[in-house]
Amino acid sequence: MMHTLAVSLGERSYPIHIGPGLLDRADLLAASIAGRHVMLVTNTTVAPLYLERARAAFAGFQCETVVLPDGEQYKDMGTLMQIFDALLAHRHDRRTTVVALGGGVIGDMAGFAAACYQRGVAFVQIPTTLLAQVDSSVGGKTGINHPLGKNMIGAFHQPRMVLADTSVLDTLPGRELRAGVAEVIKYGLIRDDEFFVWLEANMDAVLARRTDALVHIIERSCRNKAEVVAADEHEGGVRALLNLGHTFGHAIETGLGYGEWLHGEAVAAGMCAAADLSVRLGRMTQNDCDRARALIARAGLPVELPAALDVERFIKLMAVDKKVEAGRLRLVLLDGIGRALVTADFDHKILRQSIAACRASA
Amino acid sequence: MMHTLAVSLGERSYPIHIGPGLLDRADLLAASIAGRHVMLVTNTTVAPLYLERARAAFAGFQCETVVLPDGEQYKDMGTLMQIFDALLAHRHDRRTTVVALGGGVIGDMAGFAAACYQRGVAFVQIPTTLLAQVDSSVGGKTGINHPLGKNMIGAFHQPRMVLADTSVLDTLPGRELRAGVAEVIKYGLIRDDEFFVWLEANMDAVLARRTDALVHIIERSCRNKAEVVAADEHEGGVRALLNLGHTFGHAIETGLGYGEWLHGEAVAAGMCAAADLSVRLGRMTQNDCDRARALIARAGLPVELPAALDVERFIKLMAVDKKVEAGRLRLVLLDGIGRALVTADFDHKILRQSIAACRASA
Numbered sequence: 276m277m278h279t280l281a282v283s284l285g286e287r288s289y290p291i292h293i294g295p296g297l298l299d300r301a302d303l304l305a306a307s308i309a310g311r312h313v314m315l316v317t318n319t320t321v322a323p324l325y326l327e328r329a330r331a332a333f334a335g336f337q338c339e340t341v342v343l344p345d346g347e348q349y350k351d352m353g354t355l356m357q358i359f360d361a362l363l364a365h366r367h368d369r370r371t372t373v374v375a376l377g378g379g380v381i382g383d384m385a386g387f388a389a390a391c392y393q394r395g396v397a398f399v400q401i402p403t404t405l406l407a408q409v410d411s412s413v414g415g416k417t418g419i420n421h422p423l424g425k426n427m428i429g430a431f432h433q434p435r436m437v438l439a440d441t442s443v444l445d446t447l448p449g450r451e452l453r454a455g456v457a458e459v460i461k462y463g464l465i466r467d468d469e470f471f472v473w474l475e476a477n478m479d480a481v482l483a484r485r486t487d488a489l490v491h492i493i494e495r496s497c498r499n500k501a502e503v504v505a506a507d508e509h510e511g512g513v514r515a516l517l518n519l520g521h522t523f524g525h526a527i528e529t530g531l532g533y534g535e536w537l538h539g540e541a542v543a544a545g546m547c548a549a550a551d552l553s554v555r556l557g558r559m560t561q562n563d564c565d566r567a568r569a570l571i572a573r574a575g576l577p578v579e580l581p582a583a584l585d586v587e588r589f590i591k592l593m594a595v596d597k598k599v600e601a602g603r604l605r606l607v608l609l610d611g612i613g614r615a616l617v618t619a620d621f622d623h624k625i626l627r628q629s630i631a632a633c634r635a636s637a
Numbered sequence: 638m639m640h641t642l643a644v645s646l647g648e649r650s651y652p653i654h655i656g657p658g659l660l661d662r663a664d665l666l667a668a669s670i671a672g673r674h675v676m677l678v679t680n681t682t683v684a685p686l687y688l689e690r691a692r693a694a695f696a697g698f699q700c701e702t703v704v705l706p707d708g709e710q711y712k713d714m715g716t717l718m719q720i721f722d723a724l725l726a727h728r729h730d731r732r733t734t735v736v737a738l739g740g741g742v743i744g745d746m747a748g749f750a751a752a753c754y755q756r757g758v759a760f761v762q763i764p765t766t767l768l769a770q771v772d773s774s775v776g777g778k779t780g781i782n783h784p785l786g787k788n789m790i791g792a793f794h795q796p797r798m799v800l801a802d803t804s805v806l807d808t809l810p811g812r813e814l815r816a817g818v819a820e821v822i823k824y825g826l827i828r829d830d831e832f833f834v835w836l837e838a839n840m841d842a843v844l845a846r847r848t849d850a851l852v853h854i855i856e857r858s859c860r861n862k863a864e865v866v867a868a869d870e871h872e873g874g875v876r877a878l879l880n881l882g883h884t885f886g887h888a889i890e891t892g893l894g895y896g897e898w899l900h901g902e903a904v905a906a907g908m909c910a911a912a913d914l915s916v917r918l919g920r921m922t923q924n925d926c927d928r929a930r931a932l933i934a935r936a937g938l939p940v941e942l943p944a945a946l947d948v949e950r951f952i953k954l955m956a957v958d959k960k961v962e963a964g965r966l967r968l969v970l971l972d973g974i975g976r977a978l979v980t981a982d983f984d985h986k987i988l989r990q991s992i993a994a995c996r997a998s999a
Binding site: 352356360363364390391392394395416418421423424431509 | 714718721722725726752753754755756757778780783785786789790791792793871
């Protein structure tokens with residue numbers, strides 16, 4: 276039951292293959308490799324689970340491996356250099372292909388290495404988390420963190436192919452699966468009310484990791500993101516809608532310290548706050564807001580902002596987000612389920628009220 | 638007597654302004670800056686000479702400065718990070734402009750920082766060496782070195798504008814001026830015999846740094862390079878012609894250790910070797926070869942390969958050049974003055990004879 280989705284970006288178009296057991300499909304992988312050389316980039320968590328199978332699928336190629344430490348704290352220049360070191364030590368030339376086997380951090384770093392090695396080589400993604408499958412697979416964003424800011428150094432670099440094997444999600448911890456579901460719900464909220472309704476009816480199948488449900492949410496999420504990205508490859512306009520819940524979410528992640536809440540968890544609570552604010556501003560009905568909150572709760576995700584951050588601190592944390600332009604805070608809000616917009620046109624007093632109301636009681 | 642050349646690259650097109658005293662033209666600079674923030678990147682050699690004038694020209698902007706150590710040995714990840722550190726410490730956002738004030742190393746590093754900062758910000762070049770004015774101003778190549786190879790990490794990133802002030806060449810050491818002239822002669826040799834004839838008639842004016850001569854060689858060199866790059870932005874085909882003399886030259890630079898010969902000097906001797914080989918292969922007349930060698934000599938540049946490298950070592954050094962594809966050494970050769978081609982179709986015995994004949998007697 277393999278589904279293939281085409282991401283249309285002119286000469287940088289590429290396919291996303293979605294289905295169970297695809298990691299063993301040497302034929303699909305071979306079709307996306309231009310030369311004879313492959314550099315497989317993975318981490319210490321994924322390597323024991325899937326590295327040998329991936330290497331076997333690349334048996335027809337000269338395939339080397341870099342195994343990086345696992346974790347957002349390693350998404351830095353020093354770890355990135357390990358990929359360049361390996362490429363040069365094994366004399367990979369411009370016709371090499373860098374393959375990311377892992378979650379978002381591995382995809383971001385391997386993709387950035389591919390963007391910069393000899394000014395750009397081919398890149399293939401094999402995302403192994405739901406979040407990476409529904410989010411990092413589309414958009415071409417790659418990069419690393421700087422001590423003074425997340426994702427501050429990077430490039431847009433599109434993969435030649437994405438292979439989303441739903442079977443590898445079997446080994447994903449439940450908490451990480453749910454964090455991925457947060458981004459899935461996001462697509463329903465911002466532009467696909469039909470998908471939102473489907474999720475209301477099928478959340479149990481998703482959480483039970485039923486293959487058909489997983490294939491559907493990955494395909495539908497990637498399709499939604501691909502449509503947005505095709506309209507705005509380098510992030511000037513509609514692409515900002517993908518940040519629903521993210522400005523609130525980044526405030527949570529920064530305020531609590533990275534690693535406390537998962538990104539998807541912070542986004543989930545952030546989407547609830549965005550919905551609440553949208554109701555207070557007369558944009559969204561209370562009923563739509565309740566449905567959003569209920570679906571997020573059913574996915575086992577947080578619906579309240581953490582009590583540990585008080586309102587003033589929260590506002591301050593939101594103000595340093597990248598989405599601030601010329602000093603004005605811009606937020607993604609909702610006019611209803613499936614209808615998002617970006618605006619700086621809201622009363623900050625009401626934002627404060629909303630944050631206060633959305634905070635968990637301490 | 639300002640000349641403006643348009644580099645045509647679709648939506649990435651940009652102007653090159655050439656003339657004396659342009660560093661003070663705040664109006665030209667302002668026209669190329671999108672936001673209010675400017676990060677001036679320069680080095681310890683250029684800063685005492687021109688930094689204050691450049692800062693004055695950006696008086697209407699919030700302008701910060703990074704002064705890097707001078708030299709190819711600092712074109713590395715650690716030095717690059719200093720640019721990111723400064724951008725983040727001063728809270729530059731996506732609408733910032735990175736300005737390179739310096740030679741090729743500063744242009745490569747500042748350009749690469751601009752390519753990667755927040756996945757790409759605006760870039761302006763103020764090249765202060767003749768080599769940078771005629772070579773790095775066009776092509777969009779940016780990057781840094783890796784301990785295992787030069788320019789191995791980088792990106793294609795076009796500037797918004799290049800400002801080539803011929804007056805700043807007054808302070809350029811003579812040896813560096815001549816090294817720049819090597820690349821100027823190269824354009825005549827590979828595709829512009831009329832320009833070659835002009836150089837034969839006007840080399841004295843060039844070496845005397847007469848403004849009209851400098852403006853002419855910069856304009857003509859950039860025009861030639863721009864035409865090649867427009868036809869081949871990401872280096873798949875004709876752009877390889879720009880490497881005349883470079884495979885020999887890289888062998889010299891690597892073999893003697895970087896810093897022994899200047900890049901332009903190595904290219905000069907390499908072009909003489911390429912011309913000699915072209916004669917031996919029956920491609921070029923002896924007379925054309927003699928004219929090439931005579932012009933290079935008149936520019937005060939080396940016309941012989943260094944005696945310190947014997948033939949076998951030289952061949953080995955050439956084989957590790959980036960231009961080797963699938964194990965076959967490809968060279969830029971000449972069918973005559975103004976007519977270059979790339980070929981792997983030559984007898985290696987004749988290449989050895991040519992290298993032996995071109996070596997200086999020890």
